[in-house]
Amino acid sequence: MKASLRLGRSAGIEIGIHYTWLFAFALIAWSLAEGFFPDRYEGWARSTYWTTGIAAAIFLFVSVLIHELAHSLVARGLGYPVESITLFIFGGVSQIRGDAEKPRHEFYIAAVGPLSSLLLALVFWVILTQAGLERAPLRAMVGYLAFINAALGIFNLIPGFPLDGGRVLRSAVWRATGSLVRATNIAATVGQAFGWALIAIGVFQVLATGSIIGGLWTAFIGWFLNGAAEASRRETAVQVMFSGVKVRSVMDQSPPFVSPNAPVDGIVRDQFLAGGRRAVLIGEGDRLLGIATITDVRKLPQEKWSETPVAAVMTRSPLKTIGPDEDITAALRMIAENDLNQVPVIDGEHTVGMLSRAEIVRQMQLRQTLGLRPPAEKAG
Template sequence: MIGQSIRVGRIRGIEVGVHYSWFIIFFLITLSLTTRFASEHPHWSLAEHYAVGIATSLLFFVSILLHELAHSLVALAKQIPVRSITLFVFGGVAQIAREPDRPLTEFQIAIAGPAASALLWVGFGAAAALAGHRFEHVAALAGWLSSINLVLALFNLLPGFPLDGGRVFRAALWHFTGNLAKATRIAARAGQVVGYAFIVFGIWTGFTVNWFGGLWFAFIGWFLLNAAQESVLQVSVRSALTGLTAEDVMSSECATVAGDRSLGDLIEREVLRTGGRCFLVSSNGRIEGLVTLHQVKTVPREQWSRTPIHAVMTPLDRLRVVGPETAITEVLQMMERDDINQVPVTRSGRLLGLITREHLLRVIAAHLEFGDRPPVRAPR
């Protein structure tokens, strides 16, 4: 999601971004708060209504950021990398690089977010009480933020994955069953139930109370439903690939082209005839790097005939490589994290094969089609 976001900075090495959809909800919340404050405090000026509304809306999203940051800091303390935090239309999400290694760690990471929101509920509530009538603007701002942080904490504690409460539920199931995949499936099914419940409640609210509120509840339910379904798919993929290594999946028949050939020749004689999208580049029998169709497209078409392949290739020493014994789940995580489509497999500096995203997706599809079963290793 961070790729579709505006980067706003880094906190403890974690990249923080604002998704484009955030501006929609920021505008709607600001408008709603301005209307609310105008109704509750008609003696304020128009400028005061908008100023307090905008400030409250901004602090609301700061609260969400602190909620996600709490998850992230606990994950970092447990030596689990965190890729990014992104604010978007439905709140925020912290992208943690890998699953926790034990149920207690999962519980600690999950509960940190609601705990942070609960602390903000108490903190803003105390600020509102202290402000009183002397600082009416602060009291109004802090009062609303206190209430919304309580709602945020309680909502996230619903026992449906991937909500925080669903992760706590998964941690408990994992502890009692000893099986993360099974725990994830059950917790995700609970998440789907919660999603459907929100959709039904949203439809009912839309027809009987308020169409906009109902629509919003239905959208939240739709989001939870899709997130839960995606979680089931992800755990199925991880389960299907468990036990496979880079050596099992790599292709040892990689097309090789000479680096002094032109890009035009590569397209004409290789790409259009074989459909290949990436090629190893050699010179005097030695592998020098890798060239992809994406790299070729960065060069204007009229320059293809006079641009050699080695001018656009990625040198071998700059490629992300893995050893043959590397778990394929780690290779998949690396592809997703670094947004790469090809990973060479090497041993002692010698190229053994290549793993492409396209081939890996076919392997995943085959394992999902025939069920989760231990991989059968062919003799080499």
């Protein structure tokens, strides 16, 4: 996830905070200090409400981190490399490289999350009832943490994708039917229905109870879940359709290689307009110097196109590149993460092609129109 702040490493996993999380932290601390604690415990100093609210928000943050670490450690134990954990406004995401290859793996990785939240709830509850805490704010905070972790555990057990419970459901349907696409469709449909239900509940909260912030927050989470479910449905369909397909078979195998001295207007005329391309590689011999895209060219006023060499507007090397034998799904992920439209394909020292987002989409439509069946899906 972009725009995140690095916090450090834990068990070799990078921990980061996305800037949206700061907003969630402030909102939670504020609602605890001004609403939750004063409503339940009377007569504290205002500063006590705030220190308790902030401390509870910090422990909530640690709890979410433990939940994510549990996912990450199980994934790593099953052989999936884990790059990082990022906390953002709605919780946390573990960046696990590659998707689960077997339903059993997905089940373990997903189920351990809610389990760790419920375990944390139990730990806080035992502290609350057994540790003989004397100070009221401390008791209030531990009680809140027991409650919120139980709520998090239960919320995540709801069987809608992409919640943990949705992943558990997906792993079960995947195992039963052998089809990852069908399993994803079912789990994502439940996820979307749940998202819509949350939006409706949020609207009801605002209209019927006048709880504007609480209602908006609920609706916002519903809207996010709904979108995430739809996105994962699409992503899985693409992944399955392209499984085993290599960059080599989708790339443009003879992309034009233009001299850095070529004037911009010639490239616009010959490559963009006549050739229907959106980008050309710029190089000498087969040494890649950069790439010139429509976006690069548009930065230069049109009257200067004829007198300016393309070297002046191109995006220079080092560029993001990809190898010809990488999977298309890996290429797609890389293209999306870096927000690119095309990427040069490099084999060792040589530039062997160019892969564009547009061509991948065209191939996808072609495969759909032809009714090509994806390679047999693995079941475990």
